Amino acid sequence: FRRLYSQLWPQSGRSPFGIAFDIDGVLIRGGDPVGGSPLALRRLYGDDGILKVPYIFLTNGGGVPESKRASELSSLLGVQISPLQVVQGHAPFRDLVCRFENELVVAVGKGEPVEVMLEYGFKKVLSIDEYASFFKDIDPLSHYKSWSVKQTHEMKSTVKESYSSYNVHLDAVKGTFIVSDPVDWGRDIQVLCDILSCGGVPGRHQPALYFASDDLEYQTAFLSERLGMGAFRIALESIFNSVNNNPLQYTSFGKPNPVVFKNAEVVLTQVASNLCGDKVSLGCSNVNQFSTIYMIGDNPMVDIQGAAKAGRPWFSILTRTGVFKGKQNHENFPADSVSSNSAL
Numbered sequence: 001f002r003r004l005y006s007q008l009w010p011q012s013g014r015s016p017f018g019i020a021f022d023i024d025g026v027l028i029r030g031g032d033p034v035g036g037s038p039l040a041l042r043r044l045y046g047d048d049g050i051l052k053v054p055y056i057f058l059t060n061g062g063g064v065p066e067s068k069r070a071s072e073l074s075s076l077l078g079v080q081i082s083p084l085q086v087v088q089g090h091a092p093f094r095d096l097v098c099r100f101e102n103e104l105v106v107a108v109g110k111g112e113p114v115e116v117m118l119e120y121g122f123k124k125v126l127s128i129d130e131y132a133s134f135f136k137d138i139d140p141l142s143h144y145k146s147w148s149v150k151q152t153h154e155m156k157s158t159v160k161e162s163y164s165s166y167n168v169h170l171d172a173v174k175g176t177f178i179v180s181d182p183v184d185w186g187r188d189i190q191v192l193c194d195i196l197s198c199g200g201v202p203g204r205h206q207p208a209l210y211f212a213s214d215d216l217e218y219q220t221a222f223l224s225e226r227l228g229m230g231a232f233r234i235a236l237e238s239i240f241n242s243v244n245n246n247p248l249q250y251t252s253f254g255k256p257n258p259v260v261f262k263n264a265e266v267v268l269t270q271v272a273s274n275l276c277g278d279k280v281s282l283g284c285s286n287v288n289q290f291s292t293i294y295m296i297g298d299n300p301m302v303d304i305q306g307a308a309k310a311g312r313p314w315f316s317i318l319t320r321t322g323v324f325k326g327k328q329n330h331e332n333f334p335a336d337s338v339s340s341n342s343a344l
């Protein structure tokens, strides 16, 4: 990138390319930077510390609001990152707010799924922990679990004030959102089957179900890949379909969905416009025309397939820091280029 940067950028007054970095398995593994990622990012800033090349993080992960993720990433990677630059798997949920304006929705997953939904504009959100706590004995295995789930009175819920008036039945929920990787698969599958079967009330429609992503596996601190949200989806779908007559209906977002790549182009354009500020006269008028957008990812099925499906101006770079560990290119989803890490 340093070569591209010096060859192309200074003459035109604006960066002709943008970059979308995958996070898990490219920049971070577990909680630590990987493959010289802080160095790679620092190269995108000038000596004055000002960002010169528009880039975003395009991750299927999530579970915390973008503002919080931006500050976590800033301290981990040593550069100043704005919330606008963070595009997480659950970003498309924002566009669903109007569909659930006055409806009760349940948010599932690690981290702060309720806070994510509130920041997007949802009004009546319960975490699956909160929801389950309304039903005594809903999880027959809870006594065997070494962790404890917060009780309703301790919870920081959106609908806290109206708990007593809230009519939380098994058929009250109108939308279920898998925001991030579910923590307690057994309990969550049981409770989601209850909600999605409308408590067994005949004739009722299944509430809507959305997954932020569909990664079968992803790379974290452990040596080999770990099961992701796609694996949870397979488990839920298979069990739901075994105990119900109608097959489970759902929508999955995240890479490799082309919608995600289209949205990434829009966000990169906004980042580029912010960089240009009032420098339109310096050649910044065409910020929305990237000659190339680099997708730097570790997962051939997700990152590389997604960039290939999105077509021009996307160009994929597959790193060997995560899910992909091959010597050559990937056989089924070959990248435009393969690199040992993100800093080369």
Ligand code: G3P
Residues within 6 Å of the ligand: 022, 023, 024, 025, 058, 059, 060, 061, 062, 181, 213, 215, 217, 218, 219, 228, 229, 299
């Ligand atoms: O849970 C995170 C995982 O599914 C993938 O994250 O950054 O590799 O797209 P990322």
Ligand code: MG
Residues within 6 Å of the ligand: 022, 023, 024, 025, 026, 218, 219, 297, 298, 299, 322
């Ligand atoms: Mg990854």
